[in-house]
Amino acid sequence: MELIVARNREGLLKARTGGEVALVPTMGALHEGHRSLIRLARTRADQVVVSIFVNPLQFGPTEDFSRYPRTFDADLEVCRAEGVDVVFHPSAEDIYLPDRQVSVHSGRMGEIVEGAARPGHFDGVLTVVLKLFNLVQPHVAIFGQKDAQQLAMIRRMVADLDVPVEIVGAPTVREPDGLALSxxxxxxxxxxxxxxxxxxxxxxxxxxxxxxxxxxxxxxxxxxxxxxxxxxxxxxxxxxxxxxxxxxxxxxxxxxxxxxxxxxxxxxxxxxxxxxxx
The missing domain is CATH 3.30.1300.10 (Pantoate-beta-alanine ligase, C-terminal domain)
Incomplete structure (x- = not known):
């Protein structure tokens, strides 16, 4: 089956084929760690959707949003090689209304450890993840354990807000010398x-x-x-x-x-x- 690239809600609806859906949310620049998430997703559902979206809400004013690597053509080749069914690649305008007012607040747990080092980061993460869940409507979503606090925050959000998505954590993939892939x-x-x-x-x-x-x-x-x-x-x-x-x-x-x-x-x-x- 040919890889489908969807850029908005309408494209996602057209790409639905029935059966269970697994979502792998990413910001692109895909590497072997992402491949491992996709392979796990393939074992959990009938259709695999990979989102590629560099989320501006989770970057602080001094962080590397503009510098973050964007390698969409190479990412598509990775997705094709791994048998991904749909790549969801929206623009910021497709995700966020220009007069957006409502966001997810990560609470006290989002203000400690990584949240203390990056104020507001988890508000941005949870907001975009909830939007992706609402747009893609997956049965299961796969996240890497390397972002352990992010994984814990998403599990907390799903539990607190009764979001009907199973959250699966996947082991960190490392280089032979031990460096975690990033x-x-x-x-x-x-x-x-x-x-x-x-x-x-x-x-x-x-x-x-x-x-x-x-x-x-x-x-x-x-x-x-x-x-x-x-x-x-x-x-x-x-x-x-x-x-x-x-x-x-x-x-x-x-x-x-x-x-x-x-x-x-x-x-x-x-x-x-x-x-x-x-």
Missing amino acids: SRNRYLTAEDRQVALALSRALHKGAAEPTPSRIRAAAREILDAAGPRLFVDYLVLVDPATFAEVGESHAGPAVLAVAATVGTTRLIDNVTLTLNPA
């Missing part, structure tokens, strides 16, 4: 890329420790040794559902998450682990 990796110089490896090394080192204090200390040691080209925004050990910091007595799943700027490129990464206090 569309922003292309901005790293060769030197920066070597420095950036400190993020995955710190997470790996921390995850091997038994207690929250030792986990944080071991990870911080690696980050501190990375040198002045690595500026750490945060290193946190949090509950995966709420992103609240966990204490020494915490038992069960936790997320060790880091965000840092390497040179001029901001990167995030995380690992999920299980704490078993004595």
Whole structure:
């Protein structure tokens, strides 16, 4: 079946073929991590829709909206190779009314960790995701675990607003040296890329420790040794559902998450682990 490119609600309606629909929301610049999401989506539904939309609402005034990579022709080839049925590629005007007034507020959970570093970011994320859900009407949506707080926020929104979409998290895909795949990796110089490896090394080192204090200390040691080209925004050990910091007595799943700027490129990464206090 030929790949269909839809640019608005009418195009999406024409592309519907019946059966269950899986949505993979992206901002384009597709890489192997996105391919893994698409492959998972293919196992979950009859029709796979990939959205490609660089969402202006989730970028702050000092962030890289204009610089964010836009590689639509190459992205289409990825989608064709992976057997995607529909690519939804709207313009900002197709998504947002010029006099838009109503948005999703992410609440307290959207103001901590990544939300504290990027005020308003999760309001923009949740607003566009809810709009995509309403436009595409998927049965299931696939998101990467690399954006762990985003995944937790979307699950919270779906639960709080009774949105009839199943949310599935997919494992982070990494380069052989451990660097988490990201569309922003292309901005790293060769030197920066070597420095950036400190993020995955710190997470790996921390995850091997038994207690929250030792986990944080071991990870911080690696980050501190990375040198002045690595500026750490945060290193946190949090509950995966709420992103609240966990204490020494915490038992069960936790997320060790880091965000840092390497040179001029901001990167995030995380690992999920299980704490078993004595």
